[in-house]
Amino acid sequence: MRCFAFHLMPYIGLDPAYEGPAWVTVPNSLYDPGVGHQLYNRYLDELIYAEELGFDGVCVNEHHQNAYGNMPSPNLIASILARQTSRLKIAVVGNALPLYDPPTRVAEEFAMIDVISGGRLIAGMVVGGGPEYYSFSVNPSYARERFREAHDLIKKAWTEPGPFEWVGKHFRIRYVNPWPRPIQQPHPEIWIPGAGSLETFEFVARNRYSYMGIPYFRFDVFERYFSMFRDACEAEGYTADPLQAGWLVPIYVAETDEQARKEYEEHLWYFVKRLLPGITIQPPGYTSARSLASILKASGTFMLNVETWEEIIEGRYAIVGSPETVADTLVDSLSRLGTGNLLGLFQLGSLPHDLTTRNMQLFADKVMPRLRAEFPEGGPVYRPPVGVA
């Protein structure tokens, strides 16, 4: 299995007097560029530290006009990481394809990162969150078909010689011929984040890509989703490889369970109460009627509804505790989900730098070796519950 350190790059220090959503309409007068300067550089240090600690890779992602994650261009951050690290996989999870016009821009920038890094890019492609459709005014009723067409175009641009002409419904380009081309052939590993849409399971399974579960739901939702993903792969006539699935979850390790809660809890609630509100806005036409029932079923478990520490721990919204507790919980979780990629959020909410790096260090020293021993590379991860055929 592989361990990744995921960073959202949240804004810390949101005015306590502000009570509105952290997305779309959160006034940008609340953003202090001086604070932002400190945060970006601190967060880059944390990601680069992951290489020294022996992580397999790091993950960054794209969000716009919000306090939750300050990477409107994850490609800028990834290009810095490409230069400042030498071994880590760099997963951009992902670029919100429908927001790029023309989407060959994604083919170009991803290829740049792949070439600069010597072939270490993981290319994530995502439909984009609901708030993004308000922030960009891109019509959400075309989100899925724009995503599909952009994906097809990018993949063709990477795998077939240019120049060629693209005549699609949403994009028409007379000369598709991107320079540079990616180092990894036929193309970088492709990850698709999803939040339970049936169409996404089927798309990922059909293309043999990897499905990354978008977080902040109760653990049983992920059990259901990854089971649906395995079924979608079976329907395509093959058994899913564990590396085709990834689980993204906040993780905090300290010396003891008590100390972990004491150090972590206020920062987690800053995340839940200040940064999450507004993330779930669902623009019209964005989800198919077919997927609506599945998504509504999960929506009640979304972390915004969680009020107590006990619910956080029992629902595995975050894995928090001593190295033993965290390792035990992760071994059990991964074997129930079958995910061969663990995407840990080691910085969450207002968690400061010293606690973030100590968290990463304890995880790398005491948890990661156990996970690697438990789930050797190339071996199975999913363990069907005892008594079930």
Added chain:
Amino acid sequence: MVAFTEELVDAPVGKIQLWRGGSGPQLVYLHSAGGENVNPALEQLAESFEVLVPIFPGFAESEGIEEIDGMEDAVFHLLDLWEILGLDAPPILGLSLGGWLALELATRYPERVSKMVLVNPVGLHLDEAPIAEMFGRTPGELADMLFADQSYPLAAAMHEMDAFAGDVGKETEIPLEFVLPMWKALGATARLGWDPYLHNPKLRGRLRRITAPTLIVAGAQDGLVPLVYAETFAAEIPGARLEVIEGAAHWLPFEKPDELSALVQAFLA
């Protein structure tokens, strides 16, 4: 009370749900973004007209929204419907989005509309008074814009729905049968009116082409579309007249059915 009956007709875009009620001269009703198949004013009008209510693709049970990429497709769909229903140039009553559809037809094919009564139509953008945001609202917030009197039963019911809907993720149990029709209606509306938001930048310059006698009816308390829109339509559609009804907001046919049906009867007489 005249009963409306439902049928499915085959249109090039797919099966279209059609509601029909009453007898007499034909009157086509084009519904709003709510996808309503009837309203209290229509029930009254069905006493003197044969009222036809085609449900637009993507709303309720009507198929074919994937074939509609904008107002040009919407207008061709209306022309197809006219052909299927044997309509040459019917009178149209349109509410909000339905009013905009009627205007797109009447500017391009003025000969296919005999008269128009447009209630709180959208379709324009005026910098000085933007149309309020209808997407991403809870039912209760929408009710505040749609109704003048929040104790009107439908408005009160929408406020009660806020416990269920709005910000998905905030609630534990969301009944699918309640969410689905609204979900479809908003998705279909987004197809036509997400960007540009509820307007066509070209429409205003084409209003001069309309030949059908036109009555614009505005709710004085409309919380979605400012009154200046109705005034602008009335000023720029040749020969159009404006009636402003007090005590009504955007969904005027629900709150003021007597007043609206009287105006329509007199205008179409």
